[in-house]
Amino acid sequence: MKDYSDQEIRQKELRSMIVGLGKGSLRKSYFPQLQEQIKALRLAKEKAEENEKKFSLIFDSTSDGILLVSPDNGAVYLCNRTACHMFAYSSEEMTSCMIADLFTESENENDNLLEKLISNSESYRSALRHIPMKTSKGSIIYCDINTSFVEIDANRYLLILFRDVTELARIEKENKEVQARLFQAQKMEAIGTLAGGIAHDFNNILSGIFGYSRLTENCIKENNHKKSLYYVEQIQKSAQKATDLIYQILTFTRMSNPEKHPLKLSLAVKETLKLLRPIIPATIEIKSKIESSARIMADPTKIHQLLMNFCTNAYHAMQEKGGILYVTLKEIDCTFENCIKDLDIKPGKYLELKVQDTGKGMDKSIVEKIFDPYFTTKEEGEGTGLGLAIALVVIEEHNGFIKVDSEPGKGSCFQVYFPVLDKKSPSVVINRKETLQECGTETIMLVDDEETILDVTGRILKKYGYTVVSFIDSSDALDAFKSDPDKFDLVITDMTMPGMEGNKLAAAILKIRPEMPIIICTGYSDRISEEAALSMGIRKYVEKPVITNNLALLIREVLKK
Template identity: 35%
Template sequence: MGVHDNQPLAFVDADGQAKGFLIDILEYIGAKEGWRLDYIPGSLTECLERLRRGEIDLAVGIEYSRERNEVYDFTYEDIFSDWGVVYTQEDSDINQIVNLDNKKIAVVHGDIHYHNLRNLAERLKLKCRFVEAYEYDAVLELIALKKVDAGVVNRLHGLAFETNYSISRSPIIFSHTEVYFAVPKKQHRKLIRAIDKHLAPLKSDKSSVYHQALDKWTPTNVKWQLPKWFVGILAAAGVLLLLFLVTGLILRAQVKAKTSELSFINQELLTEIAERKRVEDVLRLTQFSVDNTGDAAFWMGPDAKFIYVNDTACYSLGYAREELLSMTVHDIDPEFPATAWPEHWQEVRRRGSFIVESQHRTREGRAFPVEITVNYLEFEGQEYNCAFARDITERKEAEKEKERMQVQLRQAQKMEAVGTLAGGIAHDFNNLLQAVQGYAQLLLLRKDGDDDGQRELQQIVRAATRGAELTQQLLTFSRKIESELQPIDFNREVENVRLLLERTIPKMIEVEFRLAEDLKMVNADPGQIEQILMNLAVNAKDAMPDGGKLIVETANVILDQDYCKIHLVANPGSYVQLTVTDTGHGIDKMTIEHIFEPFYTTKETGKGTGLGLATVYGIVKSHNGHIVCYSEPDEGTTFKIYLPTIDSTQEARKAEEHLTAPEGGSETILLVDDEEPIRGLGTQILEEFGYTVLTAADGESALQLYSKKQKKIDLVILDLIMPGMGGKLCLLELLKINLEAKVAIASGYSPDGPTREILKNGAKGFISKPYDLRQMLKVIREVLDQN
């Protein structure tokens, strides 16, 4: 609690104890609320500065002003009403405000009465010379020592201590103010509400601690000194009274009537004052409500310049109120050019009130979506637009997430429909081929080796056989052929294919196998697993006509709820992951959407049936598995296949152990990814485990953010493929800024594929995409714990 010397309202005595009218009230409320109160003494200026910086929680006895309301929050209930009083040297002729012209006046630095007197003097064009002190007692002492002509203190302090000095109280009273408790802006609102809760009942109860403290600390015997000019008037009035005594007796009745009239007028004035006080309270409540509403409020005129903005507008955009009041709509709305304003204002006039969506841009240049409620108003012949802007970032992100899920659902439904159609066609087509093949074979049986037409019949049989093979692939895609599932050692099946691949794949393509030693068992058809590997390997070979590298990996993984929220067709659980990566020409996003469809191919006519990946898709689905493809043009391709492990008591126990919460931390991580859903998921995962997360949508903004906050950033998670600069170049620039920077690369490629080079260039770790929560947190912890 900040306390400045403002006796008898609040002060700290010689023993360091806080005392005064306001202290008694605060101690009472603190006891009721269970607070421990520590008092920090200082001058008014020091107290206000500490409050602004948040070094103290509450300041005691602060007069309200609109300027201070920009920086602090005040209790709704005022505690005390006061005025500024001018004191002068004894026998001074200063008895009205204009007498202060060319006078030296002592004031308290930062005092509200000083502020108001200075404004009043400027309006009246008085040339006052102000001498600043830091306490009211110092002001009174300067007057008594005749170092100044006059001084300003608050009424209560003057009444309490004026008899201690050789000074006179002038009849000049001005600057009505109300005293409150104050807290830093938008902080400690609970303190404000708690004080207001107690203060109103205390003021209304005449026997409460409020009135007891008021009687205890406010002066009761005050020496009222009449100015000389008033003594002269009284003397003249006495002479006149003697001269007109008889006239006075005659006019007594008229005086009595006039007194009654004045009493009535005085009562009306009291009523008017009470009504003005009520209106002021309502206006303050309205101002408080508008300033603290959750939506940003902007008032503007026909010229698009801001007339008023509330606290939320300043906070959301990062500007001070004075800065915003010198700006226009076009300065904060990147989608609203100045040339469009005249047409917009006509629409505002015509429609009166409506809702639009746009964007606002912060001081740092970050744009965020807003929903703006426009309201056209006319007041005293002037036109205004009162607009309320609501940040709808979360709503937009939810809509994007919903659309992404709907796209996945439509894709799954499309593949299901295509499978049903393909299965039906294949079944009928297979029957036709059987007839063609059967009759051709019968004719061959009746032919001798040299008969005419035998070669042609053999070609018909071969074509029918090839057609039958294609129909079998279609049936596999549509899952019309039952898989012969059995428990298998997946690594053994991969090893069985190794020799075949080494004979099939050209020597200019390096083939590498990285198989997990403790791979779990799966329930699968060995022949179909071999078909998956061969189809993917053949596709990889065709993508690397000039050579390259093919990597086959196996691993145990757990797909958790977060992964399955992004991949709707996957189910949580324990899986064996088969990863096939090539360094070929890659696939664009448009093509990826169709690669699993039957008969879809990008190869030249005669070089592919378009059923290879469709068959792989069908086999994976028939095994209750999941397949994803990650690729970019000229960056290679990675297929990841997930097959569920065999469910046994031992396997379930291992999975349960794996699902235990991994280790988190408290460091700050910069997450760089151009996909908003990926940034959102990564932020949610990392914050859930205690990390502080900063995000950037591209390499350029990541470098700017790292340059400003590199001392706070402990780790950078950097997406490899991004528009613009890209992950590889961004890593090199980060290491130029800080050679010791800890950077982990995030990619859907294998760490032994296209990412190997960037890992050699200074990255400290590799995080697989899509994010596997445990693998991600394990790598983060390992990189952060490196010396």
């Protein structure tokens, strides 16, 4: 027996009523009712058509691209005019596409794209931001994407809204580049401030090295080995101080990627104060109180810059009459009841960094402007006015908060609050592998354009039992490797050399022997990062100077692999 729909049943009833109209008795009872029903149906049809027009108008007029997609296979079921224009497809072409056709290869190579969109919809997450997508013409646009589920005719679809933010993405990229240049410019200004102190420290270190080396020479002539060993130890300590100083300077000045790692803020504070002490006159006393070794998630370079900005500002405020620079660090537990006044700070554990001076202070009108770019109270030529503006950017990037208190004649106090990192979060642990044997019998190719380093390193490695073949010219080293690639078990090369640089030499060697272990050493290079070195097949990336025992352990580690 056939099942009839509601509409078919209604039509049969109407036909019966119309047939009945031929009889006089029925005409009176059915005709008015039929007219009302026909009128109601006509009005309902007109209303439906009107609603459909309104929907189509809204659907096609919205500035966001809209797609209805099957959650089963990603097929596009429906699209609006904006989506067609955005991706340069006709309506027919668009509804013949799969959703994956609109994404770039890099996005498709990630986790299953359709699953990612469905997951984003089901978990009510915020929009996917600045996702690269491709048009039918092959050009790349950037979109913010929102997703949700809808039901149409008892079928479930994934509703995807695309907002073209290509121009916004371009502006944000340009702003980041400008901000990076401003950071570097301000760092160079700070380095200018530090230059005198750095020269002072290096001169002291060199004086110690020259003095102890002369004393060692005399002891050797006198055959006094005990004193000689003591003086050599002092020379090594002085060299380590120089190494630490160079590390601090490079940490502060290098153009770093904005990568955040678990950082002990206490160590950054101590390093900054070490750099500052030589340049601050004796009339200014530094008092520090470090009460916490808690960690924050931070970019070490930017945190150093932040600390330097606050401390140098405090120093300048007390330059004329002297005073005390207080630097304190402690952990606080912020709750709803005791949240810091005037700050919209979330409850939780924070590190409070306080930099306070007893200088001339500022009135309220100046305090309101100190974070404005290029605003400065210093004399012309003494500063760019970028220091505190950049400090504020750094604090915001690290989800921190800042509070400033200052009064004329009473000094200034800057209090910064950073969220404390969960103790369970992993830290970078340096595994020195002290149990490894330091000696070996392998043949090592050693390449460096500095004769002293080549001679010293070669002699040390021979003491550990290795056969060392040294090259001062990287081209000669490559020729030797080409002539007998199996002669060498390990290559240790400098990075910055005239002619062929270390990374080029390594690439050429790896082309001949892809499994060849290579260690690259660098005093400082902006040509290659550790990440880039490792990605091209180099086993280890080491910064000079390399301590003898560490190099021996490193060699065993690399050869063991």
